[in-house]
Amino acid sequence: MSEIVVTGIGVISAVGNNAEENRQALINGKGGISDLSLFETHYAGLRPCGEIKTDTQTLKTSLDANEPEVTRTSLLALYAFLEAISDAGLTQELLSESDTALVGASTVGGMCLTDELYHDANRDSNGSPYLSEYDYASAAIYLQKRFNIGGIVNTINTACSSSANAIMYGARLLKHGFCKRVIAGGADSLAKFTINGFNALHILSPAQCTPFDRDRNGLNLGEGAAFIVLEKEIDAKHKRRYARLTGYGNSNDAFHPSSLSDNGVGPQLAMRQALSVAGLEPDAVDFINAHGTATENNDLVESEAMRQVFGTVPAFMSAKAHTGHTLGAAGALGALYGILGLYHQEVYPAIHFTHPIESTGLVPSEAYRPMSLRNVMANSFGFGGNCSSLIFSAL
Amino acid sequence: MGIFIHKINCISPQQTWGDIDIQTLRAAEENRLYAREPVYDGIPPGILRRMGRAVRMGVGCALPLMKDSSPDGIIIGTSNGGMEDCIKFLNQIMDYEEGMLTPGNFVQSTANATAAQLGLMTANRNYNITHVHRGLAFENALLDAMMWLKENPGHNLLLEGLDEISNYNYNIDYLDGWYKDGNVQNKDLYATETKGTIAGEGAAAFIVNNNREQAIAEVKSVRTIHTNNEADLKSFLRRFLDEQISGEIIDVLVSGENGDSRYAHYYKAVEALLPDSMVVRYKHMFGEFGAGSALALWLACRQGAFPHHSIKRAMPHTAGSILIYNSYKEWQHGFILLKRMDPENS
The missing domain is CATH 3.40.47.10 (Thiolase/Chalcone synthase)
Incomplete structure (x- = not known):
């Protein structure tokens, strides 16, 4: 395990169109939650979101992705993918090798096109151009076709922990010799489907979300995509290496379809397993990029689980306050922000935090500061009790 | 393993x-x-x-x-x-x-x-x-x-x-x-x-x-490729067979043939590469769906003879080594290689 390294990163979110823009937003505490201005829904103006302020047509044009069927989810995936492969110096020739793998993740896939899907599924037209693009795998298959990726290609959906599991699966493909390089991550775009779903569950905040705050009032949805390139250290000696991927854990909370158990058994197991795979004691973790959705349930349970696992909880924060909850992309975004912190040896401040949760007293990181970081954990928990944790280590 | x-x-x-x-x-x-x-x-x-x-x-x-x-x-x-x-x-x-x-x-x-x-x-x-x-x-x-x-x-x-x-x-x-x-x-x-x-x-x-004893079957390998190029598919399968069975024959090909005239050529190409194998089909039993190869694996694991209506090409040998091939929506192809265990000898 120790020899898996991150050689490329790519991201698009409500706080920036590339890794450096995202990093500057994190350093400066600049959030991206706003009233919806592009995405049309009854909830525009009522439920702020982490919306990427580039419309779909502009994305298509700038990416030269003019296939009539391409969806916003695929476009966001393409955007982040292009940055990641260019960052890692993966040429077209390398991408089409049989030892290049791609592992994507999505919870919405092409269902971002709610209205078109409604008409196609109920067969009240002759069919839109998007017929083959509604499923979860559509973004990964779009990338596979566009770049002729020659190795294993997969898509994972474990709800909000999907792309953490994509990274874990990618690392394991490398470890078992099923590939020499893997691009892993996820993408989701805003959809009426998820806005209405989370709203019906009464966990969408009518205001800016406030992770780990006593008075938190639900989550903000977001959209985005992030991919990281993983290679073996021996194959990447002459490349820039951001970090090593040393630990991963996956567990099920087995408590409730849409909320976590009081003690956070699943989150604890995922974190402990990641530590065990990495061969680390809890006190070797210097920073946690928490799942921190700002729902009543998640933040209390995650705080409790972190206390159980770490005793003294290391510096932590949740970037959901910046980007919103990007669902299938959230695990990869969280991982990527952890990698950035580790590479630049710095901790980003939490934003929109005022009062700690009374029962835990935990206070997320308060100010930007350079800090010596050895190991960083990124947590992702999803519906259905799917909990995953990743650990990245400094080189 | x-x-x-x-x-x-x-x-x-x-x-x-x-x-x-x-x-x-x-x-x-x-x-x-x-x-x-x-x-x-x-x-x-x-x-x-x-x-x-x-x-x-x-x-x-x-x-x-x-x-x-x-x-x-x-x-x-x-x-x-x-x-x-x-x-x-x-x-x-x-x-x-x-x-x-x-x-x-x-x-x-x-x-x-x-x-x-x-x-x-x-x-x-x-x-x-x-x-x-x-x-x-x-x-x-x-x-x-x-x-x-x-x-x-x-x-x-x-x-x-x-x-x-x-x-x-x-x-x-x-x-x-x-x-x-x-x-x-x-x-x-x-x-x-x-x-x-x-x-x-x-x-x-x-x-x-990973316990061999009392097992029904051993899955030896699974391989996938995305392509709509028949030549690429064939060379992919040839390499896979060379690596996995080097010269031995596959007793049974469980083929995902689905009656779609546009893509029947993939299945024909795979059959042609396995001229000595019995050919069994299953889509007339289960229909077409994304995870259909799971049901093909169930069928391959069953002891005894394949149902008569599933047999496309009969061969005298018993089913030991089995290759499942499934192609989905033109672009995705999966191969699962398994060996049925003889319950008497395990």
């Missing part, structure tokens, strides 16, 4: 559970092969009522295999999960113009609902994952299981593939040209010379570990 299959169960359009009878071919209705579902006595009625078809079949198929001991992980492959719930929720959104909605269908619609429900019902907090890579969802789940058992020797996994037919995914795939226009009897599926196939659904579950 491969992994070993110890228990199997299958819910499908044919009589694949209870008093299994797959010699009798049950007919499709309007180009759809709906699953024959058992009475799910392992699922509490209150929970059962809230389950969509996919989750119900998935849970109902896997639970009997988990009765004696809870597995150390749950790995599911499904192309769509619960599409019916998904579109029910979508219809609510549209019909009530994003008004006050009930979240039940939304929560049930996530593709991981079957794995989640299995974890929840059996208090199983172990590795839990859902692969959704369209027509290679099950192949990726199988590869995951092979890696996981190598990392965690001595453990058991529940591996399952499942998908449902809903009116909605039928409509979408029909409009996209994947199903036949006229009414076709499933028994005549391979005689048609038109585009499209017939829809199917089902679930097949397996308990796998």
